[in-house]
Structure formats: C-alpha cells, structure tokens
Amino acid sequence: MSSDTLAQAPAAPEIPGPADVPRIVPQRRYGQWTAAAVVLVLLALAVTSVVRNRAFQWDVVATYFTTGSVLRGLWLTLWLTAVVMVLGFALGTLIAVFRLSANPVLRAVGWGYVWLFRSIPVLVQLLLWFNIGALYPQVLGVKTVNLLSPVAVAVIGLTLHEAAYAAEVVRGGILSVGRDQIEAAQALGLSRWRRGRRIVLPQAMRSIVPPAGNMLIGTLKGTSIVSVIAVNDLLFSAQLIYHRTYQVIPLLMVATLWYAVVTTLLGIGQHYVEKHYARGTERTR
Amino acid sequence: MTVMVDIRSVHKSFGSLDVLKGIDLQVRTGEVTVVLGPSGSGKSTLLRTINHLEKADRGEITVDGAPVGYRRSGDRLHELPEREVLRRRTKIGFVFQNFRLFPHLTVLDNVVEAPVSALKRPRAQAVEHAHRLLARVGLADKAGAYPAQLSGGQQQRVAIARALALEPRLLLFDEPTSALDPELVGEVLDVIRDLAAQGITMIVVTHEIAFAREVADTVVFMADGRIVEQGPPDAVLTAPREERTRAFLAKVL
Numbered sequence: 001m002s003s004d005t006l007a008q009a010p011a012a013p014e015i016p017g018p019a020d021v022p023r024i025v026p027q028r029r030y031g032q033w034t035a036a037a038v039v040l041v042l043l044a045l046a047v048t049s050v051v052r053n054r055a056f057q058w059d060v061v062a063t064y065f066t067t068g069s070v071l072r073g074l075w076l077t078l079w080l081t082a083v084v085m086v087l088g089f090a091l092g093t094l095i096a097v098f099r100l101s102a103n104p105v106l107r108a109v110g111w112g113y114v115w116l117f118r119s120i121p122v123l124v125q126l127l128l129w130f131n132i133g134a135l136y137p138q139v140l141g142v143k144t145v146n147l148l149s150p151v152a153v154a155v156i157g158l159t160l161h162e163a164a165y166a167a168e169v170v171r172g173g174i175l176s177v178g179r180d181q182i183e184a185a186q187a188l189g190l191s192r193w194r195r196g197r198r199i200v201l202p203q204a205m206r207s208i209v210p211p212a213g214n215m216l217i218g219t220l221k222g223t224s225i226v227s228v229i230a231v232n233d234l235l236f237s238a239q240l241i242y243h244r245t246y247q248v249i250p251l252l253m254v255a256t257l258w259y260a261v262v263t264t265l266l267g268i269g270q271h272y273v274e275k276h277y278a279r280g281t282e283r284t285r
Numbered sequence: 286m287t288v289m290v291d292i293r294s295v296h297k298s299f300g301s302l303d304v305l306k307g308i309d310l311q312v313r314t315g316e317v318t319v320v321l322g323p324s325g326s327g328k329s330t331l332l333r334t335i336n337h338l339e340k341a342d343r344g345e346i347t348v349d350g351a352p353v354g355y356r357r358s359g360d361r362l363h364e365l366p367e368r369e370v371l372r373r374r375t376k377i378g379f380v381f382q383n384f385r386l387f388p389h390l391t392v393l394d395n396v397v398e399a400p401v402s403a404l405k406r407p408r409a410q411a412v413e414h415a416h417r418l419l420a421r422v423g424l425a426d427k428a429g430a431y432p433a434q435l436s437g438g439q440q441q442r443v444a445i446a447r448a449l450a451l452e453p454r455l456l457l458f459d460e461p462t463s464a465l466d467p468e469l470v471g472e473v474l475d476v477i478r479d480l481a482a483q484g485i486t487m488i489v490v491t492h493e494i495a496f497a498r499e500v501a502d503t504v505v506f507m508a509d510g511r512i513v514e515q516g517p518p519d520a521v522l523t524a525p526r527e528e529r530t531r532a533f534l535a536k537v538l
Contacts, residue, residue: 184385189403280431
C-alpha cells in the first residue's frame, strides 16, 4: 500500500492528546470485500436454484412434514438417540475408568474394548447383531430371534459403538484435570468416590462437553442407519411413504429438515451446558 | 512437652535419585518449625512424606503418636487401606505452593467441602465455621467469589482457611509464598504468623529468612537430602555452625 492511500484514509475519531502524536490508520482490506461479494453472489444463486426448482415439490414437503408416521419416526429417532447417548456414556465412562486404572488387567480390557468396537463399522455391527441367531440360536431356552427385536438390536449395536468413542472422550476429560487437583483433594481426606464426583468430573466436563455435543449430533443423524434393519425411525418413515408415492426428494427433504431442526436445538442446548461448566473460569473481577 | 511429629531415619528415592538420605526430626506440640534449604534439598519431599502424599522407602513417621499410612505390629509397618489413610490425614492440614484451590467451586464451597465430605459435618455447621475462618484470614467478603477472581495472596489465604476447616492438629506449609508476587507475600505471612501465635503446631518450608527468624521455634537447614543443622533461629541463622548453612545464608540474605 502506497503513501497516498494512507493520505486518503478517513480521519480516525478525534482523541484528545498532544498534536504531535501521529494518528493510527487501519489498513484497508479490499481483498476481504471482494471475497465477501463473490461468496454472497454464489450463495444467492444457490438459494434461488433451490427455491425455483419445482422438483423439490415444497408443497409435498409441507404436507408430510407433520404427518403422523413422520412424527412417530421422529419420536423414535429422538428417544433412540437419548437412550444410546445415556447408555453409551455410562458404559464409556466405565471403560475410561478401566483404561486409567492402576490395575493392568482392567487397563488391557478397556483398551481392548475401544480397539474392538472402533474397528467394526457400526453398519456391520448392526447386521451382526441382527443375525446373531445364526451364532446362538437359543439363549436360556428362548429363541434369540424372539428375544432381540430390531429396536433392541439397534439399541445394543449403537450403544456398544458409542461407548467406545465416549470412553476416549471421557478419558481425555479426566486427563485434562491436573494431578495437583487430585492431590489437593487427597490431602483434604476426600474419598476416592467424592474426588471423582465432586472434583475431577465437574472439571473434566469442560473438555468433555464439546466433543460429547459433537457425538450427540452425530448419533442423532447416525441413528438413520437403523433403517437398514427396518426400524421405524425418521428416515425409514419417510422412505415408507416414498416407496408408496414415489415422491423421493420431497420426503428426503422432510427428514433432512427435521434433522436440521433437532440439530439446531441441540446446538443451542450445548451452548448453555458449556456455560454452566465454565463457571469459575471467566475473570469477572 | 509432647512430640507431635516424630521422624526416624526416613529414606526416599525417586528411581536412582536419593531425595531423603536418613532424616531424623522431632517437632514438639505447639511449636513452629521452619525448614530452609536450597532447591532439591528434599524439603518438600519431607513435608509430603509426613502426610503420606509420598511413601517413605524406609524409616517411620508418626503424627500425634501414630503413623499416617501404616499400622504398626511388632517390627513391621503394614500399609493401611486408603480409607483409613484419608481419615488420619484429616488431622493434618496441607498448604501447597500453588494454592490448588478447586477452580469450579466458590471460595465458600472450597472451605466447606472437606468438613462436610471427610468429617461428615452437617453442612449448615460447616458453612458457619467456614465464614468464621474466612473472616480470620481477612476474606469475609469473598465467600461467593471463584478462585480465578482472587489475587494470588487471596487464593493462598483461602487455601489456608480450607486447611483449617478440618481443625487439624498439625499444619504443613510447602513454600506458601513462593508463587506470589512480592507485594502479596506479606498478607500470607501475616496469616501464618497469627496462626503461630495461637499455638498451632506447624512445619513451614520457605525461603523467607526474616519470617523464619521471627516466627520459628526451631529452624532446620536441609541440604542434599540430609538435615545439616537445626536449632533455635538465633543460633542457626545468626551463628551457623556448618559451612553449608553459612554458604546458603550468604546467598539468600
């Protein structure tokens, strides 16, 4: 930038001071303005093409958006996500504690669990559980097929998968709390359980919540995989309708919009959870 | 006078590094013992073995008549289960160099935590006691603040109140002012001085020679894992017998 652009720059707000102190003139960022303009134009083009493309059939989307079977599918997706998250993190926390244990056997088992269930694609795992009857036709005299409904298979498969990832998230959180804090609690005579629950976990939550929020949203959408074993989730409900009506795109849009709505709500929720666990860290003197 | 802390031929090594090479020390009830010495002389390790944060490799330490981490039977010390160690530890207050307050708890909750969970005191009673302790360290108005909102000196005073909340028989200070800005050292030393005047038994590891001279009943000089010299402050600080003590004092004074 040459000296005459500097000369043309608008005057900075008047700050009282000695006249001989030079003013600070911010740099002009022409490149940023250009980039913003290009991006806005491209975005406008994309939006128009979506709105004006009649094949999206937005009227059909509106019709089915709140139809009974779609809402029942949404409900199944929501509770399946909740159950998988709660069970997955409960089991994951246990595995994380195993991995951090002083006992080498527990450590190895924890490591082995994470290794195994991160190695199997969740789709493969669902299909394996779905066909478990081939390996164990009977359990305690009951036919396995009758014991495990597709929904039960979905809960088991997704939970075991989730727990492996949750274990690593929780382990990372626990490791982020310094040895100093644990020692301070030991010096005060706090029991092992109390140290974990009152001192370590609340501080670990600060590093657990962001990846856990990620996992929650991932799981919400990931549950759509259960449509392959004919569980009536949000996606499968939409599919059932378009298999009948052949309105594939609008019904996929119904599912997409619902996933987006719930994801947005969860994102907002995460913001407040993070704020809760950040207490004591902002300097508000 | 009864002996509060009795340390007999304590050895401790970390791997191949011998940190304590046979320490013998008696601390009498109601007395203030100040431990001086260069970095790496084993002062902090000695303090940490007293409340069993470190396990001694050899030797015995008793506090108020009993070893903290062991049960003695005949010529053996049997390691105690953690529950019992924790219970015995509540009789010993420990103040760390870097405060180690719990950052997610308010000042009040930091002080209330141990009496409620370790001593099973009713919360209302612990809260009332905590307010009195905070007033005693000059922080009555900070009960609702979080540690990060306080200065280093204030945090260390909260840490002292937190240690006092267990009504310990013995207080251990591990370089309580070493992490503080110079202008904040005084306020923390004032609090420790008050406690000393009230007759609480304490062991203070520090580099504050003037403080040692004023408050200590006994000054212990450590170097290289051994106690080089000990005695009343006038003797050790003014007319040290040992060359190593003289060399150290010449550097820090």
